[in-house]
Amino acid sequence: MNVGLVISGLGHGALLIWAMLDLSPRPDPAMAVPESVPVRLVAPEALEVAAPPLPVLPPAPTESAAPDPVAPPPPADRVALLPAPPPPDRAVRSDLPQEAVRPDPVPLPEAPPEPPRPAEAPPAAAERIAPEPEEPVATDPDTALEAPRPGRRPERSAIADALAEALEEPVVEAPPADVPPAPAPLSPAGPPLTGTERDGLRVAVGRCWNFGALSTEAARVTVTVWMRMSSDGRPDAGSLRLADFEGGSQAAAQQAYEVARRAILRCGGEGYPLPPEKYAQWQEIEMVFNPDRMRGR
Amino acid sequence: MLRVVLALVLLAIGSASVAQERGPLRIEITEGVIEPVPIAVPDFLTDDPALAARAAEIAGVVRADLAGSGLFRPIPADAFISQVTNLDSPVQYADWQAINAQGLVTGKLIGADGKYTVQFRLFDIFAETTLGEGLQFTAADTAWRRLAHKVADAVYSRITGEGGYFDSRVVFVAESGPKDARDKRLAIMDYDGANTRYLTQPGDIVLAPRISRDGGQVLYTSYATGRPRVTLIETETLATRVLDEQPGSMTFSPRFTPDGQGVLLSLSERGNTDLYRLDLAGGARTRLTEAPSIETAPSFAPDGERIVFESDRSGNQQLYVMAADGSGVERISFGPGRYGTPVWSPKGDLIAFTKQHRGRFHIGVMRPDGSEERLLTASFLDESPTWAPNGRVLMFTRETPGAAGGAQLFSVDVTGRNLRPVPTPGPASDPAWSPLQE
Amino acid sequence: MTRLAVLFLAAVALAACEPTNRAPAALPGVAGDPTSAAFFRAAVGDRVLFAVDEATLGTQARNTLEAQARWLIENGGYNAVIEGHADEQGTREYNLALGARRAAAVKEFLVARGVADGRLDTVTFGKERPIEICSEETCYERNRRAVTVIAAGAGA
Numbered sequence: 001m002n003v004g005l006v007i008s009g010l011g012h013g014a015l016l017i018w019a020m021l022d023l024s025p026r027p028d029p030a031m032a033v034p035e036s037v038p039v040r041l042v043a044p045e046a047l048e049v050a051a052p053p054l055p056v057l058p059p060a061p062t063e064s065a066a067p068d069p070v071a072p073p074p075p076a077d078r079v080a081l082l083p084a085p086p087p088p089d090r091a092v093r094s095d096l097p098q099e100a101v102r103p104d105p106v107p108l109p110e111a112p113p114e115p116p117r118p119a120e121a122p123p124a125a126a127e128r129i130a131p132e133p134e135e136p137v138a139t140d141p142d143t144a145l146e147a148p149r150p151g152r153r154p155e156r157s158a159i160a161d162a163l164a165e166a167l168e169e170p171v172v173e174a175p176p177a178d179v180p181p182a183p184a185p186l187s188p189a190g191p192p193l194t195g196t197e198r199d200g201l202r203v204a205v206g207r208c209w210n211f212g213a214l215s216t217e218a219a220r221v222t223v224t225v226w227m228r229m230s231s232d233g234r235p236d237a238g239s240l241r242l243a244d245f246e247g248g249s250q251a252a253a254q255q256a257y258e259v260a261r262r263a264i265l266r267c268g269g270e271g272y273p274l275p276p277e278k279y280a281q282w283q284e285i286e287m288v289f290n291p292d293r294m295r296g297r
Numbered sequence: 298m299l300r301v302v303l304a305l306v307l308l309a310i311g312s313a314s315v316a317q318e319r320g321p322l323r324i325e326i327t328e329g330v331i332e333p334v335p336i337a338v339p340d341f342l343t344d345d346p347a348l349a350a351r352a353a354e355i356a357g358v359v360r361a362d363l364a365g366s367g368l369f370r371p372i373p374a375d376a377f378i379s380q381v382t383n384l385d386s387p388v389q390y391a392d393w394q395a396i397n398a399q400g401l402v403t404g405k406l407i408g409a410d411g412k413y414t415v416q417f418r419l420f421d422i423f424a425e426t427t428l429g430e431g432l433q434f435t436a437a438d439t440a441w442r443r444l445a446h447k448v449a450d451a452v453y454s455r456i457t458g459e460g461g462y463f464d465s466r467v468v469f470v471a472e473s474g475p476k477d478a479r480d481k482r483l484a485i486m487d488y489d490g491a492n493t494r495y496l497t498q499p500g501d502i503v504l505a506p507r508i509s510r511d512g513g514q515v516l517y518t519s520y521a522t523g524r525p526r527v528t529l530i531e532t533e534t535l536a537t538r539v540l541d542e543q544p545g546s547m548t549f550s551p552r553f554t555p556d557g558q559g560v561l562l563s564l565s566e567r568g569n570t571d572l573y574r575l576d577l578a579g580g581a582r583t584r585l586t587e588a589p590s591i592e593t594a595p596s597f598a599p600d601g602e603r604i605v606f607e608s609d610r611s612g613n614q615q616l617y618v619m620a621a622d623g624s625g626v627e628r629i630s631f632g633p634g635r636y637g638t639p640v641w642s643p644k645g646d647l648i649a650f651t652k653q654h655r656g657r658f659h660i661g662v663m664r665p666d667g668s669e670e671r672l673l674t675a676s677f678l679d680e681s682p683t684w685a686p687n688g689r690v691l692m693f694t695r696e697t698p699g700a701a702g703g704a705q706l707f708s709v710d711v712t713g714r715n716l717r718p719v720p721t722p723g724p725a726s727d728p729a730w731s732p733l734q735e
Numbered sequence: 736m737t738r739l740a741v742l743f744l745a746a747v748a749l750a751a752c753e754p755t756n757r758a759p760a761a762l763p764g765v766a767g768d769p770t771s772a773a774f775f776r777a778a779v780g781d782r783v784l785f786a787v788d789e790a791t792l793g794t795q796a797r798n799t800l801e802a803q804a805r806w807l808i809e810n811g812g813y814n815a816v817i818e819g820h821a822d823e824q825g826t827r828e829y830n831l832a833l834g835a836r837r838a839a840a841v842k843e844f845l846v847a848r849g850v851a852d853g854r855l856d857t858v859t860f861g862k863e864r865p866i867e868i869c870s871e872e873t874c875y876e877r878n879r880r881a882v883t884v885i886a887a888g889a890g891a
Binding site for chain 2: 193198201202203205206207208209210211212213214215216217218226237251252254255258260261262263265266269281282284285286287288289290291292293294
Binding site: 475476477479502504505518523524525545547549550563565567568569570591593594607609613614635637638651653677678680681696698699700702727 | 788790826827831832833837838840842856857860861863865
């Protein structure tokens with residue numbers, strides 16, 4: 001054994017230990033669903049304030065200051081550029097409502113029972129957007145978002161565990177392979193994905209990535225979505241989560257994430273065109289949705 | 298011993314390096330599409346057969362609101378596979394996915410004692426979950442359109458993240474007659490053109506109204522006294538009050554201050570027009586600009602701290618921003634052409650304006666510092682934009698040329714898309730959009 | 736017979752020399768009275784025109800206003816309201832201000848020529864009262880105007 005190898009090995013080992021210690025504990029990725037954007041009208045305190053009653057339309061003053069709203073038809077050669085016939089109740093001078101419209105924060109009496117899910121999907125809790133008070137997870141988005149490359153963690157901690165054990169005891173122990181990409185250096189992942197294969201996935205998702213219905217702010221946010229894929233090329237719906245975002249507020253990122261999620265799930269229903277023999281490489285995917293090039297369209 | 302340890306370390310390194318290559322596949326998506334989102338809004342349910350027609354109408358208004366925004370595309374009912382028969386039954390997501398609905402709104406109408414309650418739920422079809430919680434709204438049955446608008450606002454803002462804007466009204470000038478003898482009267486309507494009501498009689502010129510925050514008052518310029526004078530009208534009682542009675546004065550272009558206590562207006566004396574603030578209660582007047590040029594068409598920032606206005610002090614019509622007390626005037630428009638009618642977005646992030654250049658008129662937007670100017674429309678004559686409560690949509694006047702020309706209201710999305718006419722009983726101009734109603 | 740002819744011809748000739756009550760320019764429909772409002776409108780000229788976005792008085796405008804000033808001084812029983820107008824090629828409120836500026840420019844000129852300030856009032860109509868509606872320069876230029884509308888005053 002030469003000295004260089006020893007030094008290099010110790011150096012790498014030190015780096016590994018340092019890296020392991022530096023990583024903060026993180027929750028199970030499946031549970032770290034970001035806080036959903038509350039429906040604006042739900043906040044009870046905002047709604048308990050009784051709105052002032054809407055004005056009552058007075059009986060028509062004698063000079064009928066507010067007469068029949070149908071204007072006398074303009075002379076035929078003058079333009080009345082009505083694009084569409086007015087709604088039928090237009091001709092009636094409608095009374096303004098007598099009472100305020102009070103949005104009621106009370107949730108509907110029975111939530112619909114969770115529809116039956118396909119077998120491979122994990123429990124619905126991970127995917128529910130509506131905030132549920134009984135969920136134990138303190139869905140603190142900050143920890144979830146700060147975690148870089150979360151997909152790599154399981155392997156690293158497994159290796160670190162193994163390393164720690166090895167250093168303590170003179171027992172040879174292979175690192176536990178409880179995470180699918182078995183850390184054995186000889187797993188059959190095949191050659192790296194080709195550019196064409198990557199483009200195929202890009203195009204397939206992009207087709208469904210519709211940010212027509214987004215606020216102007218949310219349409220500018222870049223979101224990173226982490227997901228697990230099953231071997232038939234379908235995304236595991238329960239595994240999807242917002243891993244990172246930049247270029248906007250948390251709320252805007254949530255909207256952008258939902259659009260990205262819809263894109264992934266809509267176009268992935270039949271499975272994405274990914275080579276099964278390279279499954280180990282695309283079993284976990286981090287998809288970055290970057291709208292910068294779409295701006296100004 | 299050392300050998301074993303080092304072997305493990307190497308193994309670990311080896312695995313780690315291989316595992317590093319085996320991390321999640323990283324892919325960047327940069328090309329998407331911009332299309333209206335297909336959404337299904339089946340007719341709302343009701344237990345009372347007598348309310349079935351009304352329940353269907355309410356769903357119809359929700360569909361019209363969503364479609365009218367340009368961001369959604371309601372799917373026709375004859376394409377539905379599943380039928381919704383109960384608001385609490387589980388959703389057959391596969392059926393809605395099959396027709397490519399991305400969202401589903403189910404609703405129910407309950408009526409009693411002259412009041413309606415509308416309940417609704419919103420579902421994300423491909424994520425197979427509800428979005429938000431169900432909500433319900435209650436109002437007098439004559440306000441059924443407002444209930445529909447409230448539902449549409451909730452759906453719209455939950456999906457897009459923008460504030461809603463459907464439960465709002467627009468005050469405007471209804472026009473009739475030829476260009477050289479035009480009759481004008483103040484009118485108010487729901488933003489979608491329904492429930493139009495007139496506030497003044499024809500006969501005197503009325504111009505450029507503005508509505509108060511609570512919708513109870515409208516400021517406008519009236520020629521009832523033979524000269525332009527800022528006038529206040531109560532939308533309930535239709536009582537009017539001329540705000541500036543100084544003989545020989547001319548006032549116009551009135552705006553409510555954000556606190557509703559005052560009026561910002563233009564006053565013309567000896568040919569010079571400047572901005573003044575008038576106290577509504579006491580009538581005290583404060584001069585805000587003092588320049589030999591024309592200063593008019595002001596607009597408050599939503600926080601009331603600053604005012605944007607037009608002035609020709611540089612030689613032609615341009616936009617300026619100043620503090621609410623008149624200090625710190627800075628020019629913000631620098632492009633070729635003339636800029637006027639600035640209006641500050643309720644979100645505070647943009648100023649919309651009218652631009653004239655090379656014989657064409659445009660509605661445009663820019664940041665409050667003047668940067669990122671974008672033109673949204675172009676025509677013979679587009680002018681006087683007004684912002685929807687969510688700061689995303691603009692309504693403005695478009696006039697056609699010639700002896701047969703007339704004015705009409707149009708709306709456009711701040712992205713420049715979805716330009717569409719606003720239905721009014723006849724020709725119309727000078728719209729002013731109210732905030733969302735309570 | 737020749738004498739009669741000569742007398743006849745002379746009478747005719749003399750008749751031709753009689754001063755008539757017509758204005759020298761023989762405008763159609765003009766009342767004979769040079770102190771009348773109709774005379775002011777038709778003969779003196781009740782309006783001046785402006786260039787686009789301008790309120791300055793050109794030569795022709797100044798000539799017309801000189802005549803207006805003289806007439807108003809001679810006919811002290813009249814007051815006047817000067818209306819300022821603009822063409823449709825501008826935004827609504829700016830055009831109100833522009834009309835006010837034009838009316839004021841005319842008033843200033845008349846006052847400088849000796850018309851009492853108190854007899855003149857100004858009003859703007861912006862682009863609300865065009866007289867020509869064809870959306871071309873030939874119509875626009877006639878809409879960019881200030882009109883001096885006279886009415887019997889307190890001293891009439």
